[in-house]
Amino acid sequence: MAERKHPDWIKVRAPVSPEYFRTKAILGELKLHSVCQEACCPNIGECFSHRTATFMLMGDVCTRNCPYCAVAHGKVRPLDADEPRRIAEAVARLGLQHVVVTSVDRDDLADGGAAHFAATARAIKANPEQARVEVLVPDFQGVFASVETVVESPIDIYNHNIETVPSLYRAVRPGGNYARSLGVIRHAKDVARKIGKPMFTKAGVMLGLGESNDELLGVIRDLRGVECDILTLGQYLRPSAAHIAVARYVHPSEFAEIKSAALALGFHHVESGPLVRSSYHAWEHVQGG
Numbered sequence: 001m002a003e004r005k006h007p008d009w010i011k012v013r014a015p016v017s018p019e020y021f022r023t024k025a026i027l028g029e030l031k032l033h034s035v036c037q038e039a040c041c042p043n044i045g046e047c048f049s050h051r052t053a054t055f056m057l058m059g060d061v062c063t064r065n066c067p068y069c070a071v072a073h074g075k076v077r078p079l080d081a082d083e084p085r086r087i088a089e090a091v092a093r094l095g096l097q098h099v100v101v102t103s104v105d106r107d108d109l110a111d112g113g114a115a116h117f118a119a120t121a122r123a124i125k126a127n128p129e130q131a132r133v134e135v136l137v138p139d140f141q142g143v144f145a146s147v148e149t150v151v152e153s154p155i156d157i158y159n160h161n162i163e164t165v166p167s168l169y170r171a172v173r174p175g176g177n178y179a180r181s182l183g184v185i186r187h188a189k190d191v192a193r194k195i196g197k198p199m200f201t202k203a204g205v206m207l208g209l210g211e212s213n214d215e216l217l218g219v220i221r222d223l224r225g226v227e228c229d230i231l232t233l234g235q236y237l238r239p240s241a242a243h244i245a246v247a248r249y250v251h252p253s254e255f256a257e258i259k260s261a262a263l264a265l266g267f268h269h270v271e272s273g274p275l276v277r278s279s280y281h282a283w284e285h286v287q288g289g
Helices: 018-029 044-049 083-094 114-125 144-151 166-172 178-194 213-225 252-264
Strands: 054-057 098-103 132-136 157-159 200-207 230-235 269-272
Touching: 018 083, 054 083, 054 114, 083 098, 083 114, 098 114, 114 132, 114 144, 144 178, 157 178, 166 213, 178 200, 178 213, 200 213, 213 252, 230 252, 252 269
Parallel strands: 054 098, 098 132, 132 157, 157 200, 200 230, 230 269
Antiparallel strands: none
8 A cells, every 4th residue: 555645734844954964964973873863853954953953872773673663673782981971072062952862772781771871961961051951761671770860860851752552552662561651750750859859751642653532631641640741742754664654644733632631731841743753842841940
């Protein structure tokens, strides 16, 4: 069956600004990976043009093989101990005020890479012109000690994506577990409160994979139930014919309705739209917080 054509509201302009090419050049020079490039994000032109990038730690190969994700999977390499320093250098050279740091899944590591996240946060915060640090972390296979390592580092936002509704986990996120992911967000908030640290928690959900509206609202309620502060909702886009197909394209008006419903539940901020991704306009998500 032929791939479904994207509706008009999905289309974006090709990146052409000088800042886009400057950001790309700095990442290449410092041998850094960005999820913007590896995950084929449709917003790469806009974000790079605003000197914003989501850095991807621990290589560009993932130990999991989620059928929605464009990141490569297979044999991983040893950690690069100098990577946190280079990311901090890129942050300084780009003059970033809000930094998003994520990673591939590294289930081969005892701590899932938590110490590497913490080292990166410390390196960024060592710059006198301190940037706000947001981490988008894996589930660490539910190991709470890893969650604590990250929360206790100098981060400002702890982000972990739920991705989809529970009924679709086996098909969409076979390496994940819905209850485990909720538990990670809950524990991150509890640890921050225990140590007296002001920190936002955040999560993202993809739409258009076959979920019902009732299922989606159930996930949103569950996230508020674990005190998630910030929610991002975006359209799933199929990276290639080898990935799971789009079940439907959600109209912008539906995204607006879901945003209203989520805000009514008490979220600090909700970013909802077809092109929204976890780090899309991330610097705006904590304004007023």
